[in-house]
Amino acid sequence: MRGALLRRPLPLVGMNILTELFLTFAEIGLFTFGGGYAMIALIERSCVESKRWISHDEMMDITAIAESTPGPIAINCATYVGYKRKGLAGAVAATVGIVLPSFCIIFLVSSFLDNFLEIAWVAHSFAGIKIAVGILIFDAAVKMIGKMPKKPFPLAVTGGAFCAMMLINIFAVRISSIMLMLAAGMLSLSIFLAKRSRRPEGGER
């Protein structure tokens, strides 16, 4: 059994499908840095091209579903593929597989980190890193704006949310960003309902 695990490129004949799901996604979880879309390429190569667990069209489909559901896309993919192959047990095996490597690594790293930060040069390097993190978050938002539809309503919501969140941050108001998200969702829903009630015969479905 151990030998089979080590010679990974074999098709793993006779290996339990659950074990295979777990190991495949554990490998993906272990080798993708930065998360998110970096993982999609790896999942596509492994689950579509090499194992043929799902088709390319299904992969596109998952990406679309992941856009409309919460959570990291990698986890959405793992759950989907796992369920497809082996029902609920498969979904659990694949999801645990993709989460476990980062769990173990962070667990180890964080046990060193606390003492580590008391060393002067480490603390100084983190003074630089803090700024880089701000830039990375800002850049992630700029990229999202690039991909977003350039219509008045979404742009207005983004602008409004930006201003509201800035004010919340600056004045340290205790309003959760979840409240902002719910408000934006409700606003969009009421505009939709208002439009629909204005021309009732124009209902699409």
Add this chain to the structure above:
Amino acid sequence: MIYLELFIGFLKVGLFSFGGAYGAIPLIRDVVRSYGWLGDDALSCMIAVGESTPGPIMVNLATYVGRSQAGLPGALIATTAVVLPSFVVILLVMILLRKWLENPYAQAVLRGLKPCVIGIVLATGAYLIVRNCMGTSCGKVDVTATAMAVLLAGIYFGSRKRWKGGLSPIALIVLSASLGIAFYGWR
């Protein structure tokens, strides 16, 4: 009861994290600050660690916060809680409610929610940068930090013009760490 707080806190994060890896960061910031688990500095430091280690940043942060507050059980609980909503939602979508997402009402809510997340992420990034440049006290500009911010942003965004893809996030983190040591000294 810390275990329950961790579970509920990260369940909220998992449930509302639309918009990819960075979409969750403002939420995590909300939760860890409201319970007093981490400040902005420790959080930034962990985002950098999460960016430099494998796996989704959201999971990395949940594990870290859980461990720092309540050891191994805390880490397990926080990580499970953050993953659970996306796991359950995908199963629901697959098993019975495929039509849910195509439902015009659900789509209408998402049309408002998604651009809102983008605005929140933008504000979080901008605020973290500004706060670092202003130092600890209001109204006083930290010249060293501002110089670093200008330099880093220039290199990061400039590199993208020079060659395709530009500097990777990890490369930026390594660069910023060296700049931090260069500006503030070794000891």
